[in-house]
Amino acid sequence: MVVQPLPSRRSQPIWTLAVTAIAFFMVALDALVVVTALPAIQRDLHASLSMLEWTVNAFTLAFAAGIITAAAIGDRVGRRRVFALGLGLFTIASAACAIAPTAGLLIAARAVQGLGAAMVMPLSLTLLASAFPPERRGTIIGIWGGIGGLAVASGPLVGGAITQGLDWHWIFWVNVPIGVVATVLARYQLAESRGPATRLDLPAATLVSGGAVAIVWGLIRAGDVGWGSAQVVALLIAGVLLIAAFLAWERRAADPMLPLRLFGSRAFAAANVTGFLMAGSIFSAAFLMAQYFQFALGYSPLAAGLRLLPWTATPLLIAPIAGVLSDRIGARPVLALGMLLQSVGLVWIAGVAAAGAGYGGFVIPLIIAGVGISMALPVVPNAVLSAVHPTDMGKASGVNSTLQRFGAAFAIAIAAAVFAANGHLGTPVSFTAGFRPALAVVAGLSMLGALSALALNGRRAMPAVALPERVDATASVA
Structure with missing residues (x-):
């Protein structure tokens, strides 16, 4: 006998917000939580420097490779189903990371974690947007984005606290009970929905996944071996060619995985x-400032994370307010002002940075930058989804998540190159010499983001026409 869940329970939007926010927090946290635990992992597993890099990169590459394909599969077989499967996969991989006896097995488990994250991220946004009317979407995505932004920015702090208070295994174990609960709730409390009934385009999935891996891998390697190395050039060229082939294939496909008409919308x-620029500025600023507070100012990982709280904690308070404002006055002013404020805050920090500088001089610019990025975090995904028809939300969310991943890798590579050209890790003075121009470049990326936000339409975009969405709020438990 097939059990039919109660439609009223299934359709309660509060469950969608709760489950997608929990999932977003877990996935976003794991993008950076491992960074401060790397020294402990190295000592425990006797890992080489290359293996430590791959502990981070395996997650990033698998994440980037799977986002668009996961969104397309969700549209076809069920967004809730793929979302719940991704949560389960992420949770199992987290347990595998915690018990990994060697660095090689840890890297493999991190790659599986990345695949699970790729299934969760775009579909969490699509499920959330589908559960609320457009006039409330900015407010709700503001809450969702604030929780996720807090996770991204506080990853190094949480990793340092857990590693220092317990041990590095617990940065992965903590995901397991949360992931189990979230998976069960997703399976039984979320409404099922699908995109248009199209076939899965395997050639397109192969091309876009291969292109994403090549580009992100090339950007990661550029920070280590230089932009002019044969390896980096080959990876970037291969990635561009694969993405070009993907676009050419999609242009001729009867049922494209990524409708190119979406990019016709300004x-x-x-x-x-x-x-792209927002994610790049967040990740590269976190990358630089977490190290500056440790190497140049002498704080422990935990103490450094605590001193970044004026920047990292603001999304929880400001992002929901920004979501309400974007509903009332439109995305353009809120997003442009937010990116501008972050740029001002980062330039200010770069200007006052010095070896052994007092912490007091950083508080105000950290707050300004935090308020700025908190305004941008929820507005970007809402602006993306507001520009498309509901049936295209899964694909649009996948594109946005992929480009943000590209932006993070690109900006970190650029910041690392600028740092290496002006300073090094040897002394606090030499570190600061590289930190200041690198952070100024990151501020420039944020300023470019403010300018690009001005190209948004007015209060409400007119989405492109698409096929009707299939919603099954009382779907059977399979």
């Missing part, structure tokens, strides 16, 4: 460019 294009 709002969709501008929101994605801004998202």
Whole structure:
């Protein structure tokens, strides 16, 4: 006998917000939580420097490779189903990371974690947007984005606290009970929905996944071996060619995985460019400032994380307010002002940075930058989804998540190159010499994001026409 869940329970939007926010927090946290635990992992597993790098990179590459394909599969077989499967896979991989006896097995488990994250991230946003009417979407995505932004920015702090208070295994174990609960709730409390009934385009999935891996891998390697190395050039060229082949294939496909007509919308294009620059500025600023507070100012990982709280904690408070504002006055002013404020805050920090500088001089610019990025975090995904028809939300979310991943890798590579050209890790003075121009470049990326936000439409975008969405709020438990 097939059990039919109660439609009223299934359709309660509060469950969708709760489950997708929990999932977003877990996935976003794991993007950076491992960074401060790397020294402990090295000592425990006797890992080489290359293996430590791959502990981070395996997650990033698998994540980037799977996002668009996972979104397309969700549209076809069920967004809730793929979302719950991704949560389960992420949870199992987290347990595998915690018990990994060697660095090689840890890297493999991190790659599986990345695949699970790729299934969760775009579909969490699509499920959330489908559960609320457009006039409330900015407010709700503001709450969701604030929780996720807090996770991204506080990853190094949480990793340092857990590693220092317990041990590095617990940065992965903590995901397991949360992931189990979230998976069960997703399976039984979320409404099922699907995109248009199209076939899965395997050639397109192969091309876009291969291109994403090549580009992100090339950007990662550029920070280690230089932009002019044969390896980096070959990876970037291969990635561009694969993405070009993917676009050419999609142009001729009867049922494209990524409808290219979406990029004909100025709002969709501008929101994605801004998202690329927003993610790049967040990740590269976190990368630089967490190290500056340790290497140049002498704080422990935990103490450094605590001193970054004026920047990292603001999304929880400001992002929901920004979501309400974007519902009332439109995305363009909120997003442009937010990126501008972050740029001002980062330039200020770069200007006052010095070896052994007092912490007091950083508080105000950290707050300004935190308020700025808190305004941008929820508005970018809402602007992307508002520019497309509901049936295209899964694909649009996948594009946005992929471009943000590209942006993070690109900005960190650029910041690392600028740092290496002006300073090094030898002394606090030499570190600061590289930190200041690198952070100034990151501020420039944020300023470019403010300019691109001005290209958004007015209060409400007109989405492209698409096929009707299939919603099954009372779907049977399979």
